[in-house]
Amino acid sequence: MSQHIGHLLTSGKRTDITFEVDEEMFPAHKVVLAARSPVFRAQLFGPMKDKNMKCIKIEDMEAPVFKALLHFMYWDELPNIEELTGLNTTWVSTLMAQHLLAAADRYALERLKLLSELKLCEDVAINTVANTLALAEQHHCHQLKTVCLKFVASPENLKAVMQTEGFDYLQQSCPSLLTELLEYVAKVGDHAVPPCLYSNEVLDGGDANGRRVKPRL
Amino acid sequence: MNPQRKRIPKIEPFKHRVEVDPKFFDKSWKKLDDAIREIYNHNASGLSFEELYRTAYNMVLHKHGGRLYDKLAENLKGHLREMGKLVEAAQGGLFLEELQRRWADHIKALQMIRDILMYMDRTFIPSSKKTPVFEHGLELWRDIVVRSPKIHGRLVDTLLELIHRERMGEMINRGLMRNTTKMLMELGSSVYQDDFERPFLEVSASFYSGESQQCIERCDCGEYLKNAEKRLAEESERVSLYMDAKTADKIANVVDKEMLSIHMQRLFLMENSGLVNMLINDKHEDLTRMYDLFKRVPDGHSTIRSLMASHVKETGKILVTDPERLRDPVDFVQRLLNEKDKYDEIVSVSFSNDKTFQNALNASFEHFINLNNRSPEFISLYVDDKLRKGVKGAANEEDIETVLDKVMMLFRYLQEKDVFEKYYKQHLAKRLLSGKTSSDEAERNMLVKLKTECGYQFTSKLESMFTDLKTSQDTMQSFYANLSGDSDGPTISVQILTTGSWPTQPCATCNLPPEILGVSELFRAHYLGTHNGRRLTWQTNMGNADIKATFGDRKHELNVSTYQMCVLMLFNSTDTLTYKEIEQNTAIPPVDLKRCLQSLACVKGKNVLRKEPMSKDISDSDAFHFNDKFSSKLVKVKIGTVVAQKESEPEKQETRHRVEEDRKPQIEAAIVRIMKSRRVLDHNSIVTEVTKQLQARFLPNPVVIKKRIESLIEREFLERDKVDRKLYRYLA
Numbered sequence: 001m002s003q004h005i006g007h008l009l010t011s012g013k014r015t016d017i018t019f020e021v022d023e024e025m026f027p028a029h030k031v032v033l034a035a036r037s038p039v040f041r042a043q044l045f046g047p048m049k050d051k052n053m054k055c056i057k058i059e060d061m062e063a064p065v066f067k068a069l070l071h072f073m074y075w076d077e078l079p080n081i082e083e084l085t086g087l088n089t090t091w092v093s094t095l096m097a098q099h100l101l102a103a104a105d106r107y108a109l110e111r112l113k114l115l116s117e118l119k120l121c122e123d124v125a126i127n128t129v130a131n132t133l134a135l136a137e138q139h140h141c142h143q144l145k146t147v148c149l150k151f152v153a154s155p156e157n158l159k160a161v162m163q164t165e166g167f168d169y170l171q172q173s174c175p176s177l178l179t180e181l182l183e184y185v186a187k188v189g190d191h192a193v194p195p196c197l198y199s200n201e202v203l204d205g206g207d208a209n210g211r212r213v214k215p216r217l
Numbered sequence: 218m219n220p221q222r223k224r225i226p227k228i229e230p231f232k233h234r235v236e237v238d239p240k241f242f243d244k245s246w247k248k249l250d251d252a253i254r255e256i257y258n259h260n261a262s263g264l265s266f267e268e269l270y271r272t273a274y275n276m277v278l279h280k281h282g283g284r285l286y287d288k289l290a291e292n293l294k295g296h297l298r299e300m301g302k303l304v305e306a307a308q309g310g311l312f313l314e315e316l317q318r319r320w321a322d323h324i325k326a327l328q329m330i331r332d333i334l335m336y337m338d339r340t341f342i343p344s345s346k347k348t349p350v351f352e353h354g355l356e357l358w359r360d361i362v363v364r365s366p367k368i369h370g371r372l373v374d375t376l377l378e379l380i381h382r383e384r385m386g387e388m389i390n391r392g393l394m395r396n397t398t399k400m401l402m403e404l405g406s407s408v409y410q411d412d413f414e415r416p417f418l419e420v421s422a423s424f425y426s427g428e429s430q431q432c433i434e435r436c437d438c439g440e441y442l443k444n445a446e447k448r449l450a451e452e453s454e455r456v457s458l459y460m461d462a463k464t465a466d467k468i469a470n471v472v473d474k475e476m477l478s479i480h481m482q483r484l485f486l487m488e489n490s491g492l493v494n495m496l497i498n499d500k501h502e503d504l505t506r507m508y509d510l511f512k513r514v515p516d517g518h519s520t521i522r523s524l525m526a527s528h529v530k531e532t533g534k535i536l537v538t539d540p541e542r543l544r545d546p547v548d549f550v551q552r553l554l555n556e557k558d559k560y561d562e563i564v565s566v567s568f569s570n571d572k573t574f575q576n577a578l579n580a581s582f583e584h585f586i587n588l589n590n591r592s593p594e595f596i597s598l599y600v601d602d603k604l605r606k607g608v609k610g611a612a613n614e615e616d617i618e619t620v621l622d623k624v625m626m627l628f629r630y631l632q633e634k635d636v637f638e639k640y641y642k643q644h645l646a647k648r649l650l651s652g653k654t655s656s657d658e659a660e661r662n663m664l665v666k667l668k669t670e671c672g673y674q675f676t677s678k679l680e681s682m683f684t685d686l687k688t689s690q691d692t693m694q695s696f697y698a699n700l701s702g703d704s705d706g707p708t709i710s711v712q713i714l715t716t717g718s719w720p721t722q723p724c725a726t727c728n729l730p731p732e733i734l735g736v737s738e739l740f741r742a743h744y745l746g747t748h749n750g751r752r753l754t755w756q757t758n759m760g761n762a763d764i765k766a767t768f769g770d771r772k773h774e775l776n777v778s779t780y781q782m783c784v785l786m787l788f789n790s791t792d793t794l795t796y797k798e799i800e801q802n803t804a805i806p807p808v809d810l811k812r813c814l815q816s817l818a819c820v821k822g823k824n825v826l827r828k829e830p831m832s833k834d835i836s837d838s839d840a841f842h843f844n845d846k847f848s849s850k851l852v853k854v855k856i857g858t859v860v861a862q863k864e865s866e867p868e869k870q871e872t873r874h875r876v877e878e879d880r881k882p883q884i885e886a887a888i889v890r891i892m893k894s895r896r897v898l899d900h901n902s903i904v905t906e907v908t909k910q911l912q913a914r915f916l917p918n919p920v921v922i923k924k925r926i927e928s929l930i931e932r933e934f935l936e937r938d939k940v941d942r943k944l945y946r947y948l949a
Contacts, residue, residue, distance in 0.1 A: 039270065042332035047325060048266040056267055095229070102233070106274055108339060131232060138233060138278055140340060169232055 002076045005032060009074040017044065018055045022063040026070060036073040037107045065099040072100075072112050078119075094123045098135055105139045117144045124151050130166030137174050153184035233278060245276050246288055249333070256326045257296050266333065274336045282341030289334070293354055297323070297361040305367045312375055317396050319362070327354040359404045363412070372397075373412060377420050383455070384424065395459035402461055414464055418471055421452075425475035433480055437490035439503045445476045446506055469513070478514045485524055492521060493528050496563065504567035518573070526577040529560060533585030537592065546591075550599035554623050557582065583630040591869070593637035596627055600663065601644040607655040617659045625666050632916045635883075636876050638675060641667075643720045645679060649686055650712060650759055671913065681718040689713045696743050706736045713744070714756070726804045727757035727779070730786040757783075758809065766825065768845050774853045775825065780805050780813040781856060785825070788843045796839045811835040816856060822849065823856045877921075884917055884925045889934060892947035900926075900943045 008014075008029060015027035034041040043049065043056070058066065071079040078100075081093045097119040104112035120132050121144055129148050136145035152161050161167055170177060238244075249272060252264050276285050300319040307315035331338065331351045338349050348356065362368060376397065379389045401409040425448070432441055449472050456465040477484075485492045495503050511517030536542060536556065542549050560578050568574045586592050603620055631637055648654045661683075668676040689712045696711075729737065741753055762782040764775045777785065783803045787794060794802075800810055814835050818828040827844040828835075887910045892898060898906075903926065904919050911917050926945065929935045938944035 039335060042335060043266045043270070046266075046332045047329045048261065048264065048269075048332055058267065059271065105340075106336070108335070134232075140344075173233065 002074070006075040008032065009070060017053065019066065020055055020057045021061055021066040024063040024066075026066060028070060033073060037109055039107045061103060062099060065096070065103055068096065068100055069103050069107070069109075069112070072104075072109065076111075078112075078115055090123055090125070091128065094120065094125065094128045094132070097123070098128070098132060101135060101139060101141070113139075113141075117141050120144055121147045124148060126157055126160045127164055128166065129157075129161055130164050130170045133177065134166075134170050134174050137177055149181060149184045152181060153188050155188065158185065241279070242276065242281050242284060245272050245281075246285070248272050249285075250288075250292060252333070253292055253296070253326070253330060256329050257322065259322070261329060269333045270335070273334050277337045277341055282337055283345065285334075285337060286341065286345075286347060289330075289350070290353065290357070293357050294361060296326075297357055301362045301365050301368060304362065305365075312371065313390075313393050313397055316362075316368075316372065317393065317400070320358070320396075320400050323354070323358055327351050330354070355404055359408055363401070363404065363408070369412070373416055376413060377416060380417070380455070381420070381424065384451075391459050398460050406461075409461060414461075414467070417464070418467055421468060422471050422475055425472055426479075429476040429480060432476075433483065438484050438487045438492075439490055439495070439500070439506075441480075441484060442503065442506050442510060445472070445510060448472055448476065449510075473510075473513050477510055477517070481511070481514065481517065481520060485520060492524050496525060496528060496560075499559065499563065501563065501566045504563060508568050508571075518571075522574055522577045525574070526581045529556075529578060529581040530584050532556070533581065534588055537585055537589040543589075543591070546595035546598040547602045549595050550624070550627070553586070553627055557623065557626060579630070582627075583632070586627065586630045587632045590633070590636075590873075593631050593633050594640045594869075594872075596624065596631070597637055597640035597644050600624055600641070601648060604648060604659055604663070605653050605655055607659075617656065618662065621659070621663055621666060625670060628667075629670065632912075633876075634671065634675075635879065635914045636873075638914075639720075639872060639876055639879075642679060642682075645682060646719050649682060651761065678718045681715055685715050685718065686712060692744065695747075696740055699743060700739070707732055709733070709736050709740065711737075711740055713753070722756065722758055724754055724756065725758055725806050725809065727755075727783060728802065728804045729755070729757070730783060732786075733782075757805075768825075768847045771848060772852070773847075773849060776853065776855045777817075778813065778856075780809060781817055784810075784813060784817065788826075792843045794841055796835065796837055796841070799841065814839075814841065817841075818844075820856075823854065825854075825856070880915060880917065880921070881925060883911060883914070884922055885929060887911055888922070888925060888929060892935060892945065895947075897938070897944060897946050899941075900945070903945065 012027055015029055017028055017030050017033075019026045019028065030040075030044045034044050044053075068079045071077075081087070081096055097116045101113055101116040101120065104110075104116060117136075120136075124132065124147060129151055133145065133148040133152065135141075136148055151157055249269065252269050255261060255264060273285065276282070300323065304312070304315050304319055327350070331349075331354075334350050341347075342349050347353075363372065376394070379394060383389045398409065398413060401413050428448070429445075432444055436444065449469060452468045452472055453465060456462065456468060487494075492507070494500075495507070507521065508518075511521060533553075533556065536552060537549075542552065564570060564574050564578060600621070603617065603624075607617065628634070628637065645660075648660075654660055664676050664679055664683075667679070692713060693710055737755065744753060745751065757779050760779040762777055762779060764777060764782060764785060766773050766775050766785075775785075780803070783805065784799055787799060787802055796814070799814070800807065803810065805813065811834075814826070814828075815833075816823065818824050818826040818841060819833055825844055825847050827842045827846075829840045829842065884907060887907045888903060891903060891906045891910070900923075904922050907922055908917055926935065930937065930945075933948055935945050936948055938946060
């Protein structure tokens with residue numbers, strides 16, 4: 001079925017609404033949008049709708065992102081990044097996934113949000129992780145957040161990430177995250193302690209695996 | 218259309234704008250605040266959803282969800298207080314309308330606000346466990362407007378007042394009522410129940426309490442019930458039009474209680490119009506109404522049932538003990554049948570064939586029918602009457618069938634079915650032997666019904682009576698076929714009765730006239746020739762004869778009993794005989810002879826003999842003359858038909874005595890059967906078991922049972938336990 005609906009978009013026939021995004025025009029079908037997103041439903045058919053609405057201006061979004069959003073809503077799949085942007089790097093696809101995550105959250109497209117989240121989890125990298133982490137925090141993506149925190153906290157990555165521009169942004173926008181990050185770093189540190197620290201003394205605690213050890217009497 | 222330039226889109230790593238503006242929240246909130254005001258002022262068309270949604274979205278994203286929520290609540294409260302004031306200010310009748318209008322406004326506003334704040338609802342609310350926007354808006358409406366002290370009381374009072382007016386016959390605005398109750402329901406079922414339903418039910422209870430009090434003073438039972446029915450229908454309609462469906466049962470219960478339950482006894486027992494009156498006068502419509510109305514009232518049906526049952530028992534008792542009625546058995550039974558029909562109809566028409574009512578009826582009938590111990594006899598007489606004469610007006614078998622079925626219903630009520638059996642046998646014998654049954658098929662039908670009801674044993678002897686007659690016919694045919702020589706003598710038709718199947722009669726002496734003797738001996742020889750080891754005894758107290766008699770120049774054919782024949786034949790040789798001479802010659806027992814002579818000489822129109830003196834009673838010194846002055850319009854004259862009669866007192870005693878005698882062995886057989894299987898049993902249990910086993914035929918008397926047990930002990934079938942005197946043991 002997504003083929004049929006998808007073709008509606010590509011053919012551009014019988015569109016009844018146009019979105020202006022970043023100076024580009026995107027015609028679409030109200031019914032399809034309303035069916036896919038409760039936000040669009042409220043906007044296009046709810047009590048707040050403007051009766052003579054023909055064109056809606058959308059701010060705070062990039063045009064390719066909106067195009068990808070439309071594509072998802074009609075085809076129910078992530079678009080081909082190369083087609084969209086002409087570029088084919090992991091870096092670009094990660095960035096696109098970040099934008100799509102925010103857009104999906106804004107327009108209540110749960111599945112798109114999930115797909116983007118998964119993609120970001122896969123492609124976590126030093127040069128993008130800080131931004132991704134901020135994003136995950138703001139948009140309540142717990143799994144992604146955990147993955148990012150672990151990634152940043154690991155000793156190989158920490159220093160490098162702290163050098164990135166994204167990390168400054170992170171400090172500014174989500175200071176509380178840094179505290180969480182510290183905790184993760186501490187945990188990692190725990191696990192890295194060499195076993196010779198543990199002796200046969202009676203210890204009130206667990207062994208390296210966290211199991212309680214019976215004191216040897 | 219812009220030419221699509223192939224520009225390479227620039228994608229930056231995603232960053233939400235970091236808000237450094239300390240006034241960010243206030244500025245954003247102001248936009249929303251203004252928008253909400255416009256919404257409440259019916260001015261929403263100028264607003265841009267896109268912008269407002271994005272504003273709220275950014276606020277939440279920047280972690281201001283909590284503050285936004287609180288600000289929103291404050292804002293709504295403010296608007297609601299204003300609306301509340303407008304509602305308070307409304308005068309009189311406009312109060313509800315104003316409330317409705319404001320409510321509609323508020324709902325519309327809430328919907329828009331919810332849409333704008335959708336992002337907060339989706340992301341902030343779940344984690345903070347606060348109430349979603351729309352629901353919160355409803356709660357605030359409930360608390361600030363509906364439950365505001367100035368509005369709440371007035372709202373409830375207005376609603377109840379309108380309902381009261383409608384109950385008194387006025388027309389009210391039902392649409393407004395519906396919208397108002399709908400509003401309360403949307404605020405939560407507890408709001409509806411606490412703020413409206415409960416006071417409604419309370420007020421209704423006192424209303425109907427007053428109404429019922431007034432009504433019961435004014436109206437009779439039927440009218441009162443009609444009114445109650447009307448009110449119930451009215452309340453049901455009211456609920457369906459402007460209340461929650463769940464209120465329907467509750468208000469029905471209130472009306473039931475106030476109008477019906479509380480006054481139940483008084484209504485039923487009302488003089489000249491209560492339940493008993495309705496039953497007597499077959500007021501089916503009123504009874505149906507009563508049955509339907511009291512279906513839901515606790516003990517309603519059971520009270521009706523017991524009142525009906527006791528009434529039936531009473532009227533039935535009067536019926537069966539009224540000495541007037543007892544004179545004519547057929548009429549007696551007919552009245553019972555009519556009574557049964559009447560009540561069957563009431564139960565089927567008015568009480569929807571309710572099984573419990575049918576059972577109560579059956580119990581009542583069973584009770585009073587058995588109050589008169591002649592009931593079994595009378596019922597048998599009734600059947601006898603119908604089988605002789607056929608059912609009046611019925612040309613076909615069907616109606617007889619119906620009548621017999623109805624009689625069977627009465628039969629089932631009898632506790633002493635063995636008494637019935639005895640009488641039925643007697644009456645059947647008389648019918649069969651005199652050939653006076655109107656339809657053979659009807660007779661057989663009746664037997665089948667009895668067999669179905671009581672089993673094979675009940676009817677086996679009766680059936681053999683029929684068989685005997687059939688066999689007799691065959692025997693007669695073969696007799697006359699074999700008879701050679703003089704067919705000059707009188708023709709006889711013999712019915713050979715198997716002893717034991719037919720009601721036993723003591724065999725009396727009687728000298729048959731010589732003409733008869735001859736041919737009867739021939740028959741005896743023929744019969745005993747073909748059947749070895751049997752004994753034939755002439756039953757001279759039964760049987761009849763056709764005699765050709767000449768009175769002067771008139772010839773008549775007389776149909777007389779055997780005894781009468783013997784007497785009359787004597788007058789072939791002489792015209793006058795004294796009583797003593799007749800007695801000597803015929804050897805008929807005096808009681809029977811006197812009765813026989815009475816029927817020959819003392820009955821008007823049938824006096825073929827003339828008695829001297831002309832008194833009613835026969836005395837030993839009477840003389841009898843052949844009455845050549847006898848005349849009759851008919852050529853064939855019937856004298857002394859053997860009709861089944863209601864028994865005289867001594868006869869009745871005799872029968873009862875025989876029944877009691879018959880019961881003894883049955884009781885003993887039951888005791889032995891029970892003891893054989895149980896081995897050891899105490900006295901009370903034996904009595905219970907015996908009663909259970911025999912109740913299909915009769916109700917055994919515990920005293921008799923005790924006597925039978927003792928008899929069995931004497932005959933060493935049972936023994937008493939040494940230790941416990943109440944325990945019995947079976948002796949193999």
